[in-house]
Amino acid sequence: MSIVNLKDIVKTYPNVTALDHVSMKIEKGEIHALLGENGAGKSTLMKVLYGMTRPDSGEIEINGTLVEIQNPMQAINIGIGMVHQHFMLAEAMNVVENIIVGSEPKKNGRVDYYQAKQEIEKMIQKFGFSVSPDALVEDLTVGEKQQVEILKTLYRSAEILILDEPTAVLSPQEVERFFEVLKRMKSDGKSCIIITHKLYEVFQIADRITVMRDGVVTGQVEPENMIKTSVNQLANYMVGKTTAITNHAQERKVYGDICFEVEELSCKNENKVILDDISLCIRKGEILGIAGVEGNGQSELVKALTGLLKPNSMILKLDGKTVKGTTKDFIKQGIGHIPEDRLKYAVAENMSIAENLVLGYQDSEEYCKKGIMKLKKIKSMSAGRIEKYRIKAPDFKTLINQLSGGNQQKVVVARVFEETSKVLICSQLTRGVDISTSEFFYSLLRAFGESGGATLLVSSDLEEIFTLSDTIAVMYKGKIAGLRKKEDFTREEVGILMTGGRLDTGKEDHCG
Ligand SMILES: Nc1ncnc2c1ncn2[C@@H]1O[C@H](COP(=O)(O)OP(=O)(O)O)[C@@H](O)[C@H]1O
Ligand SMILES: [Mg+2]
Secondary structure (H helix, E strand, O other), rough: OOOOOEEEEEEEEEEEEEEEEEEEEEEOOOOEEEEEEOOOHHHHHHHHHHHOOOOOOEEEEEOOOOOOOHHHHHHHHHHHHEEEEOOOOOOOOHHHHHHHHOOOOOOOOEEEEEHHHHHHHHHHHOOOOOOOOOOOOOOOOOHHHHHHHHHHHHHOOOOOEEEHHHHHHHHHHHHHHHHHHHHHHHOOOOEEEEEOOOOHHHHHHOOOOEEOOOOEEEEEEEEOOOOOOOOHHHHHHOOOHHHHHHHHOOOOOOOOOOOEEEEEEEEEEEOOOOOOOEEEEEEOOOOOEEEOOOOHHHHHHHHHHOOOOOEEEEEEEEOEEOOOHHHHHHHHEEEEEOOOOOOHHHHOOEEEHHHHHOOOOOOOOEEEEEOEHHHHHHHHHHHHHHHOOOOOOOOOEHHHHHOOOHHHHHHHHHHHHOOOOOOEEOOOOOOOOOOHHHHHHHHHHHHHHHHHOOEEHHHHOOHHHHHOOOOOEEEEEEEEEEEEHHHHHOHHHHHHOOOOOOOOOOOOOOOO
16 A cells, blocks of 8 residues: 555646646655656645645545645644745754744743754754754755755654755755665655656666656656666656657747857876867857766866866967966956855855955956055945845855855855856856755846856756756766757757767757
């Protein structure tokens, strides 16, 4: 008997059938991946199970018993917990307070905080979390906030855990830790459903897979078929076989002149070839996405293009003119950089937000006159940007290391977007930031393109690459394994190139 049996669920919204007779079974003690592209209906289905959305028709059985789940309170009472994409924590409260709120243990009519804390410490130990019970939530990383959300469901004795796109906000290292936690929950007998659109990670963690597209279940992979199933097959379930054809019909965007060009970029490290004769170019208004599994030369490419690394050979041109020198010279010529490692390269930890907002530009005429900083100007600029970029901080004098990771990234993004005129090079832009901030960054990036800027976007998140890029290049072992307009690539094809495979058709689209 399945622990959850969703039968024939239908849910329509005014303009769309979000769920069209969907059935899905979850077995006790398994990790079940619910896979699908954006808009497939994954969140809606899980909200039905969690009582947040009432279906038009269909039935839910829990342990073989028909149940009506009308609201999340009822769901929690029958042992279902859900962690949403947008976290719902009180920033000013600590971890324990956030976990127990609404379910406080009482002793003589008072909240028994000590007992709650002990219980939570035990759970942290048992499942391998790393968050500290006394920390303020506003000081936590996105990954730690997620741990608090999971702990909250465990504290309420959840036996069935639903996690909506849990890895979207995590760095690869955090994903590893999260998977460890998942495995421990599983060996504790809990049933976990993880929603994801990341094809590759499902093989790493899932016992069973359900794939959805456009409100229907398009594929299911049983445990015994896991090994036989390929990434290609899953991609087909996700996007459908017709996608490649319909995509070609899409209108092509018209770009401006070539803006940024690199040729003959090669780089060796102790005789190991890191970058092997790379040539790329970006037109004005174009977003060139670099897809690839991390560690295939992307970091070095970015460093070479921003003056942080001196390659063995490289011809670099901006608007037809050669670019040379140090990072400072690159910045002066209009090349902005949002690095993957912001603490190392993009923020000065012991300085204020205001100082960080002019970092690298402090000698410019805008902020400095005859060696004296224009403080008034910097102050008003900072106040304006804190507002515009939704930086959560008391004021511009706040030290940058007092901000959360997401807010530090907003400071970097604010500086680079405001000061960069021509070329933007960004790497893992949304790593460690929450979903709504990611959406905000995406809109900034698109606006930069619309104003004629050229963007190089490096990301290990294939979804991000497909969402934003006009053109996609895939890096594998220091080489460009393939480059096409986005509409000429399917996710499946990019996936093949990312893992060292080859494509038969030669649609390679070189710049020129
Ligand atoms: N509250 C809502 N009102 C109207 N349409 C909605 C609502 N929630 C979801 N939808 C629509 O239902 C479809 C499925 O959405 P969703 O379940 O969020 O997909 P997924 O989680 O797979 O990305 C989408 O077309 C979405 O626009
Ligand atoms: Mg969703």
